[in-house]
Amino acid sequence: MSMSLFEACEKGDSNQVKLLINEYFNVNQLDGQGRSALHYCCDNTITDCAYLLLKDDSIKDTILNLQDNEGCSALHLACMNGNEIMVKFLCEQGANVKLLDNESRSVIHWITVCGHLHLFDILIQYKAPLHTPDIHGVFPIHYASQLCDVSVNKDLKIDSEKGLAILQKFMDYRVDIDCIDEQQRTPFMWAASAGNIEELRLLYKYGANQLHVDKDSLSALHCAANHGHLSCIHMLVEHYKCPTEGQDINGCTALFYTIMHNHSNACQLLLDLKANPNHKDNRGRTPSHYAICNGNLECLKCLIKSNANIWLKNKRGDCPIHELINTLSLNKIRNQKIEYSQIFAVIRYIFQIYPNKINIQNDEHRTPLHLAASLGDIDTCQVLIECGAKINSFVRNLAVSNR
Template sequence: MKKQLFLVFLWVFAFANAQQNIFHTADFWKLNPTVEQVKQKIAEGNSPTSLNERAYDAVSMAIINDASLEVISYLLSLEGNDVHKRTHDKRTYLFWAAMKGNLPLAEKLIKLGADVNLYDSHLYNPILFAAARGTDNQPVIELLIKNGADINYRNEQGANALLLAIGNMKDIKEADFFVKKGLSLKSTDHNGNNAAFYAARSGNKPLIEQLKKRKINIKALNQKGENLMFAAAQGARMKTNTLDFFQFLEKQGISPNQPNNEGITPLMIVASSNKNLEVIDYFIGKGNDVNQVDKEGNTPLMWAALRNSHEVVVTLTQHCKNIDTQNNEGFSALTQAVRSNTPEVVKFLLEKGADITIKDKNQNTLAYHLLDNFSPRNLKAFEQKWELLSDAGLDWTALEAENNTLYHIAVEKSSTDLVQKVSSVNNSINTKNDEGLTPLQKVAMTAKNTDLLHLLLKLGADKSVTTDFGETVLELAQENEFLNQHNLDFLRD
């Protein structure tokens, strides 16, 4: 049966992933392929050594998705997959084995020469990475220590293995493993967060109660003036906390409405990421000021408008005195939503009367912020926001900071589709910015191919224009190491 399912899987992916390396897909590895099946996919042209856009390769994907030791060993035998190879976040294969608690693989990698004290781009070593992902990894941590790994190593926030592990512990006795290795239960990180803070991020009630019994101060403030409410509001990786946990902390005598040293309140933290309306209402009800600003001028509504749900934005707007309040950068809630939230949130804020003409401190309009965050991956949302702003009367011809037109902004994204879109609302294709450059000149200096040059010329760009130093578009392109490999005769007068 498993073999039949695997064959069906391969048949489907022959169509769905014709241009994708099958070794970069989690679904392939989750069906636990054999060495023979892996060899077959290599023969079909799938690279067992290449990295994808996020720097994962076949070996890292195989480890993460629990492929067999036999398959992983085969992949490791291939040239280009040595144990020192850096993958996502500069992690070697030992990091992924440690994360998964894969003791046999970790032993094999160490025998092959894997460095147990290497650190990744977040300054985690394999011990910290294993500790942060769960206490079931203690056998691997023991192995790493026996092979010279530094148990006292801390990440860039100053957290040691005990602090990173404690949020996932089911019982405080699990911490004794780390204490016996020389770490203290009273450890704090660089910001003064003790073990209770790390337990609070994960919403771990039993651990907080047990830490209290072991004389860990659960009412302590860290160096930012934050209590456990802030830690709980931040949550853990892929996890936000529920109303029940915040109420539990309050019963422990921890204030739910105490701002930190920078004027940030727990409401601001949950407004940015917690989609639970009960939690939002709880902090409002406990006296967190919906109109309070932090040191950067952000209100809870601005935090929510940046990336939280439509429902949270609606709730906060009901308590907001001024929907057009701007932070120190001149961003309003609408600016934040245009940049990175959904069309639904943008539509709601416009319907509530948010100012369509608002400019940031650099005098950039909402058009700039929409284009500045353009990505082909979010094309549908981009188009919907464009239509919403158009319907609300946004002036697409207004000059942006440094007298840039939307063409100047669009060409920075190297997208012909975006430039084509701008051409439908803006005819200032030959305007010079404060640098004295037209969009065509800017492209000639920075482009990696001629596509944008051809498009701009088609749309009416003037190739006879010169810079303030008398340089022609052709001369600028000839100085571009990417473009001078192309035939540039089309730029001659």
């Protein structure tokens, strides 16, 4: 078949389409993406070309619900494009509103993700299912919970008002507000991850469980902390009574996540909200271990200001400074990037405040300098010596042998 039929449909040239059909072109033929001529009509705001293609019942039976290589029917494409005229037309022609694409996404998934609020009532009128999971267990309401001010593409941004209105649709039709995806995360947790405070309010108003945890025991507060969403953190703790000491599967509270991802403002906020600066995870590590080992000076300052004890030991018997030196060695072995300027700034800051701790020993009776020398870390040794670390014959011999 000449590509001219595809081109004519794409351009909305009904005269050319009619001519080609009358010349017995094979209307059922597909392009390289597995699409029929009907797929090419889905950008058009005039239905003439689509009407001509579907006029023959035998052809209609073949192409109306035909799915391309990605599992998308013409109705899927019309929904993605927000084409109300074509969506109405295809539904009137009997298009299957329950078809799923190759990732099990429904037309409701697509109009939600693309922010096409105006298509909901049409599809619901034709009994499109509102609440089916995709291959990741994600329901349309999950996507709706994080729509505010989302850019779909360079030409389309979903504003807060429309995002909330889409979420409200799911509330109005009473879908399961605490449905879970494959990670066992609810729409409330998705909203927290996205920092969408208005969606959180709406979900909570309709009874969402703000204390739900996923398969790794992460809570909505962990999700908000992970991304440094200050307003969400404040609301979850102050108004929705989410506990600051809730632990994930590794024993980490939300405070740990602000430090891991260098959100110093969120770290300070949680500390102001009475998060425990000395909480220990399952390996006995405190927030100070995380801040120091990550070279996270700003979060470390927040912790110290909030009376964190940065000399608590983990289960191996290492203070944060000892764990830092071990971590540097491991990162070298693994060829991981090391931000030495940040690390050394942290070391200097610690011993500027606590000069008397420069020779503190771990449970193996090693000082930071002993440890750095034994690992052949000459640069760290030099910084520690600058900070006043005591050199003895043991350290000298180690330094020489590691040159």
